[in-house]
Amino acid sequence: MTTGLSAGLGLKPQHYDAAHAAPADGLWFEVHPENYMVDGGPRLAWLETIRGSHPLSLHGVGLSLAADARPDALHLGRLAALVERFEPALVSEHLAWSTWRGAYRPDLLPFPRTNEALARLVDNVDRVQQALSRRIAIENPSHYLRIEGHEHDEIAFLTEIARRSGCGLLLDVNNVFVSARNLGFDAEVYVDSFPAGYVDEIHLAGHTADPSLGEALLIDSHDAPVSPAVWSLYERLIGRIGPRPTLIERDDNLPEFDVLQQERRRAEAVLCAPARQAA
Amino acid sequence: MSAGVNPSGRLRAFQDGFAAALIAPSVPAGGASDVPPEIARLVAQPGFAVYRNTVQKGCIDALQANFPAVSRLVGDEWFRAAAMIYARANLPRQPSLLDYGSDFATFLAAFEPAAELPYLAGVARLDRFWTEAHIARDEGLVAAAAVAEFAAAELARVVLHPHASARWAWFDDAPIVTIWERNRTAESIVDDAASLAPDLEWGAEGVLITRPRGAVLWTPLGKSGCAFLEACAAGETLAAAATAALYADPQADLAALIAQTLDAGAFGRLTLRGDDPGEPAQ
Numbered sequence: 001m002t003t004g005l006s007a008g009l010g011l012k013p014q015h016y017d018a019a020h021a022a023p024a025d026g027l028w029f030e031v032h033p034e035n036y037m038v039d040g041g042p043r044l045a046w047l048e049t050i051r052g053s054h055p056l057s058l059h060g061v062g063l064s065l066a067a068d069a070r071p072d073a074l075h076l077g078r079l080a081a082l083v084e085r086f087e088p089a090l091v092s093e094h095l096a097w098s099t100w101r102g103a104y105r106p107d108l109l110p111f112p113r114t115n116e117a118l119a120r121l122v123d124n125v126d127r128v129q130q131a132l133s134r135r136i137a138i139e140n141p142s143h144y145l146r147i148e149g150h151e152h153d154e155i156a157f158l159t160e161i162a163r164r165s166g167c168g169l170l171l172d173v174n175n176v177f178v179s180a181r182n183l184g185f186d187a188e189v190y191v192d193s194f195p196a197g198y199v200d201e202i203h204l205a206g207h208t209a210d211p212s213l214g215e216a217l218l219i220d221s222h223d224a225p226v227s228p229a230v231w232s233l234y235e236r237l238i239g240r241i242g243p244r245p246t247l248i249e250r251d252d253n254l255p256e257f258d259v260l261q262q263e264r265r266r267a268e269a270v271l272c273a274p275a276r277q278a279a
Numbered sequence: 280m281s282a283g284v285n286p287s288g289r290l291r292a293f294q295d296g297f298a299a300a301l302i303a304p305s306v307p308a309g310g311a312s313d314v315p316p317e318i319a320r321l322v323a324q325p326g327f328a329v330y331r332n333t334v335q336k337g338c339i340d341a342l343q344a345n346f347p348a349v350s351r352l353v354g355d356e357w358f359r360a361a362a363m364i365y366a367r368a369n370l371p372r373q374p375s376l377l378d379y380g381s382d383f384a385t386f387l388a389a390f391e392p393a394a395e396l397p398y399l400a401g402v403a404r405l406d407r408f409w410t411e412a413h414i415a416r417d418e419g420l421v422a423a424a425a426v427a428e429f430a431a432a433e434l435a436r437v438v439l440h441p442h443a444s445a446r447w448a449w450f451d452d453a454p455i456v457t458i459w460e461r462n463r464t465a466e467s468i469v470d471d472a473a474s475l476a477p478d479l480e481w482g483a484e485g486v487l488i489t490r491p492r493g494a495v496l497w498t499p500l501g502k503s504g505c506a507f508l509e510a511c512a513a514g515e516t517l518a519a520a521a522t523a524a525l526y527a528d529p530q531a532d533l534a535a536l537i538a539q540t541l542d543a544g545a546f547g548r549l550t551l552r553g554d555d556p557g558e559p560a561q
Binding site for chain 1: 325416
């Protein structure tokens with residue numbers, strides 16, 4: 001771990017004051033850069049204030065790296081301006097697409113992991129890293145569909161992107177758990193196989209069962225505490241790869257800042273636990 | 280697209296098919312003639328609805344966040360139904376959703392179910408002005424003292440440039456500003472103009488919205504004030520802007536108008552006609 005970051009929290013406007021006042025002490029904050037792509041005003045001023053007291057991570061949702069097109073020049077330019085201004089400790093994006101033929105869909109959409117998609121992703125990640133003059137990390141998304149025509153499994157695909165482009169990886173443990181349940185694979189095997197050397201950041205979040213299908217279809221809703229099963233996977237992962245910057249991600253049904261701090265301290269305790277024997 | 284990256288076009292075909300299925304009202308599970316079989320088999324899986332719902336909810340939530348007064352005025356259910364129709368035809372152009380709905384007021388003005396709420400488009404316009412003021416670039420303010428420094432002869436040559444955050448509007452036929460303000464600041468949902476404002480006087484109104492420092496503020500503005508700011512925005516001198524204000528309302532109190540707009544933070548820059556190379560000579 002070269003960043004010196006311990007456990008961090010997603011930063012929401014409702015928590016600006018409490019976040020700014022919280023002791024630094026390894027604490028860092030992550031925001032979606034899309035919410036700060038404005039010309040001026042109080043949002044940027046607030047982010048300046050937070051950045052003055054805590055390290056920052058920019059976690060993008062809109063670059064659409066897996067689209068069969070280059071990243072949108074306007075969007076990439078705005079991201080580069082934020083990176084230059086706020087000098088974030090971490091910058092990340094998703095293995096997904098959203099913007100296609102000039103329209104943005106607010107989601108992280110799936111695609112067949114073919115050699116064609118791999119070449120496009122490597123090229124797009126390379127373009128982004130050049131535009132930002134820095135390394136980014138790519139996150140494994142949640143899956144809800146059995147897609148036909150995959151030519152690579154997800155870990156091999158992510159590893160190849162990282163190897164060819166020089167990017168890092170962001171392992172979202174909740175996404176692994178949700179996808180494993182939805183697609184019927186073993187979450188522990190996935191976490192055990194993930195390439196330790198590329199992991200720049202880890203995400204932990206809550207999920208919910210689909211309102212009509214129940215536990216058979218889990219939704220990566222970010223509106224609940226991290227589940228016990230995801231904590232177990234996380235402890236197993238850290239036991240194997242050692243400490244990495246870990247984010248408690250909460251976007252909806254926001255509790256008080258102190259409640260998020262409690263979850264964060266639990267992650268911190270896992271990160272600080274004496275290294276275990278390799279699994 | 281560079282040919283080296285895209286040898287087969289399969290990814291492109293997948294994304295065209297998936298994107299179309301996401302916003303289609305419904306795709307038959309058996310596969311309609313224009314839906315590729317590969318996409319039809321995805322749509323048939325229960326998980327496809329997760330993507331469809333997330334995209335829909337993301338668009339609607341963004342519109343509801345950007346148009347809070349409209350939402351309070353018509354209620355949650357009506358707003359979300361209207362927003363869904365808008366979103367299907369107008370997906371966001373950019374991932375920064377603060378900017379989503381820039382033409383939502385125009386949509387509402389032509390939206391058949393809103394025909395009985397003629398003030399709705401105006402309220403949407405003011406919600407949009409609030410957002411534009413909120414995210415406008417930072418700029419200093421012209422203080423009243425800076426204008427007071429000029430001798431009378433020079434004053435006629437002064438050009439006041441509206442602040443980057445300043446927005447103004449005059450509504451001839453309805454108290455849009457009062458309706459907007461009461462819904463923008465209301466704590467409970469008010470579902471019609473009569474109950475939200477029993478004391479509402481049905482008449483013309485105008486408003487000036489600014490962000491002089493951190494927060495967005497608004498102040499009532501007369502017809503003459505709107506004409507005055509229009510002239511300033513067009514690069515007219517103070518003398519010409521004053522004439523425009525008096526043309527709009529011969530009774531206008533010019534000194535009070537200039538003091539009010541300066542005090543509200545309506546101006547970001549002051550130049551003298553003839554001294555500013557950026558100004559076309561008149």
